[in-house]
Amino acid sequence: MTDPKPINIFHPVRIGNITFSRQPVILAPMEDVTDPPFRLLCRELGADWVYTEFISADGLIRDAGKSLQKLDIYPAERPVSIQVFGAHIDAMVEAAKVAASSQPDFVDINFGCPVRKVASKGAGSGIMNDVPKMVEMTRRIVKAVDLPVTVKTRLGYDQKTKNIADIAERLQDCGIAALAIHGRTRCQMYSGQADWSLIGEVKNNPRMHIPIMGNGDITSPESALKALQDYGVDGIMVGRAAIGNPWIFKQVSQFFDTGIIPPAPTMQERLAMCRRHIEMSVQWKGEWLALFEMRRHYSHYFKGIVNFKPYRMRLVTAPSLEELYAVLDEIASTDFTRVQPPPGEADSAS
Numbered sequence: 001m002t003d004p005k006p007i008n009i010f011h012p013v014r015i016g017n018i019t020f021s022r023q024p025v026i027l028a029p030m031e032d033v034t035d036p037p038f039r040l041l042c043r044e045l046g047a048d049w050v051y052t053e054f055i056s057a058d059g060l061i062r063d064a065g066k067s068l069q070k071l072d073i074y075p076a077e078r079p080v081s082i083q084v085f086g087a088h089i090d091a092m093v094e095a096a097k098v099a100a101s102s103q104p105d106f107v108d109i110n111f112g113c114p115v116r117k118v119a120s121k122g123a124g125s126g127i128m129n130d131v132p133k134m135v136e137m138t139r140r141i142v143k144a145v146d147l148p149v150t151v152k153t154r155l156g157y158d159q160k161t162k163n164i165a166d167i168a169e170r171l172q173d174c175g176i177a178a179l180a181i182h183g184r185t186r187c188q189m190y191s192g193q194a195d196w197s198l199i200g201e202v203k204n205n206p207r208m209h210i211p212i213m214g215n216g217d218i219t220s221p222e223s224a225l226k227a228l229q230d231y232g233v234d235g236i237m238v239g240r241a242a243i244g245n246p247w248i249f250k251q252v253s254q255f256f257d258t259g260i261i262p263p264a265p266t267m268q269e270r271l272a273m274c275r276r277h278i279e280m281s282v283q284w285k286g287e288w289l290a291l292f293e294m295r296r297h298y299s300h301y302f303k304g305i306v307n308f309k310p311y312r313m314r315l316v317t318a319p320s321l322e323e324l325y326a327v328l329d330e331i332a333s334t335d336f337t338r339v340q341p342p343p344g345e346a347d348s349a350s
Helices: 036-044 057-061 065-069 089-101 124-129 131-144 164-174 196-203 221-231 247-258 267-285 287-301 309-317 321-332
Strands: 013-015 018-020 025-027 049-056 080-085 106-111 149-154 178-182 212-215 235-238
Touching: 025 036, 025 247, 036 049, 036 267, 049 057, 049 089, 057 065, 057 080, 057 089, 080 089, 089 106, 089 131, 106 124, 106 131, 124 131, 124 149, 131 149, 131 164, 149 164, 164 178, 164 196, 178 196, 178 235, 196 212, 196 221, 221 235, 221 247, 235 247, 267 287, 267 321, 287 309, 287 321, 309 321
Parallel strands: 025 049, 025 235, 049 080, 080 106, 106 149, 149 178, 178 212, 212 235
Antiparallel strands: 013 018
């Protein structure tokens, strides 16, 4: 048996003034997830490029506190994209200018969010029902800011309108620097399997010359490699699989660089990362909001630990930082191979 070797399917990718030595592995934008603390952890563990949470254009131009806070960037998390969404062209242009004033590396237009409260207003992927407006908004934003503008979108609005091939050409003609495509329609939300064949069709269109990134169902180093091999994309986005699991970027990057997947984190490493994430979140957004928004991460930080469910429930219901740390201390001193499940429950990984 021969030793694993680096996988030689890589090429440099240039976007604006930034050149990645190979196709970047990117933290996808996620509401209430990709805040500065989490982005920084992912960068430290191998993410090549990170996105902010999507930011309301209306909130930015009204100086809404929550929207403005999302413009915060740690120097160490660069390169970073600030992503904005909205339904009105003038508001989006002004919001893009505000975003650019925070000096991110890229300004990104969100044409991909499928959530009803966004899409029903003609923002996010809802604008895919009005392609001329989508194109005009992009053209105006590219003209208005001095930074590279990128777009993240979907295959189409529904199964009957998978028009991403045409949309991609038209957005490129507006002057965008790169395009990221989620392999589902708006109506699919996050259900079913992502269709990468249309992403590959866009990438392999001889008229396309900007970098094309793919998003959807990248959950492991193997799935990331398969996307590169099968579709030739210029970057891979990792979304939900990164929640509570910043190690996925280290695993993918090391697999790309060496052909070897590093081992899963130990319990000590999980606890240390979880504590650091909590501490950074409290520092950035305050104790109450940090405790609330960290809840989505706990199951993932301790995924696969047998008989962990009672501890997870205590983590997500801890009313104070002091009690949360007490639960983490108890977890640190527990031998989960000896823990008995509650009566009536079979042993299972939580």
